[in-house]
Amino acid sequence: MNKRVMELKSVEVWDGNMANSQAFRQADVDVVAAYPITPSTATVENYAMFHANGYIDGEVMMTESEHAAMSACVGAGAAGGRVATATSSQGLALMIEVLYQASGMRIPVVLCLVNRALAAPLNVNGDHSDLYLTRDSGWISIDAFNPQQAYDMTLMSFKISEHPDVRLPVISNQDGFMTSHTAQNVTPLKDDVACKFVGDYLQVNALLNFDKPVTHGVQTEQDWHFEHKAKQHAALMGSKKVILETFAQFKELTGREYKLVESYNLENADVAIVCLGTTFETAMLAIDQLKAEGINAAVVAPRVFRPFPLEEVAEALQGLKAVACMDRSAPGGTVGALFNEVSGALINTSARPLMSNLIYGLGGRDMTVAILKDIFRTLDKEARDGKLSGKIQRFVGVRGPELSFYETQGM
């Protein structure tokens, strides 16, 4: 634990960035190496302020780029330290090469990814382009929908990442600006309680252990590369158990319960959207308001994006007649990632809800309660008609003529 304790109120008013910074501070990180970028800047800025004011015993490294930031994290992690960083958008894009190094080398790192659109055109606002860019990188990816959850997820990320059965880096996602810059009530743990929850860092094959000299980041060709990638994937799939254990321990400590797949009003629902991020809470309001219209709608969101909770998503959607998968990222010539993965989850089950794919909110375009109510009304009509009301993929909230792709007819 850091020598200097910060006295926190039982309820603080923090935005998502401050929630990240405080979780870093309480986790007693050895090295935070970063190159700040909007909208995650304040995660690092606050942390550097804590450091300057004597609250951090560890090191803060200001690197020359995001590629260098993640490289420093990998190096410090291989050396045997607890490491963390934060980034967004273009910064994440520059880090990508090293993301694969971190996961392949099995170095625990916590990356607070404050989700932002990818250029071009340049845009600093929130969408999930950067989150989707990390899909196949071998990192655990967890999503927070508000600042409280950002604090909780970032704190838990250390415990999950460093577990000896996992030893994989973790991304703690939150929506740029919608979460990162929206101050809300956050109930933090006291420093000693949080530090004890995260626990001591367990070194594994540390470079600085001179009794057992080791090489990290080696070359493996066709003779054993495949076995290593298989082992890495097995660890990522197996991390589900550790994530569930960590969620359970966190609930015991705080009363706050998290699941692999979060939902609202699922018990009564005929139709649902599947989404990520802040859209979840907006949908909760829309769902409540639609009850007066006799529409029973639900929202389902994977709390854990990687490893993808395929079985839990399938189970959650069994009773539904129509489902819209909402992807907040330009789909790049196919259906959105959520549509693909959710449809894939259902394909071997008996449930066959009507599936549509809504592309929305690019570059921080608002997803309002009113638009969500319209989406749910459309879903309700589709459920009653027994067919989609348009093409499979539709752009929602974009100006201009209707933009939709992929016919269902003739199948």
Place this chain on the structure above:
Amino acid sequence: MNKPISEMGWDELVPGAALFTFNGNINYNIADIQPEDRMYSETSSKSMSVGDWRVLKPVWNSETCIDCQNCWIFCPDTSIIARNKEMKGVDYEHCKGCGLCVSVCPTNPKSLLMFNEYETTEDALAKWPEKKKKGE
């Protein structure tokens, strides 16, 4: 490690492909042990022969060498073998033929020169140049 790494299944490998340099723990002063007596592991670079990457090889001439240790200091692959500050030869299993040892050799004529791989040491030594006179 009970079996060669090339026969291990995915479940048997060290996570992250971390490779240990030595068998066992180094709970003794390894500086007291000569490299040939150290317990290098199967996966240590010391156990790998990479000499076939080389196109030209450095040949050492003990007649002109003054044991200045320049080549030993500069060799990027620790392929200059020295004992008690005396030059002993070149480790051809690990030398990549970069020629750095030749360029840092201060003697006249040089005590390390690059030759084709197929030339024998005897032939190379027979072709060794004479000492250059001042102004040459």
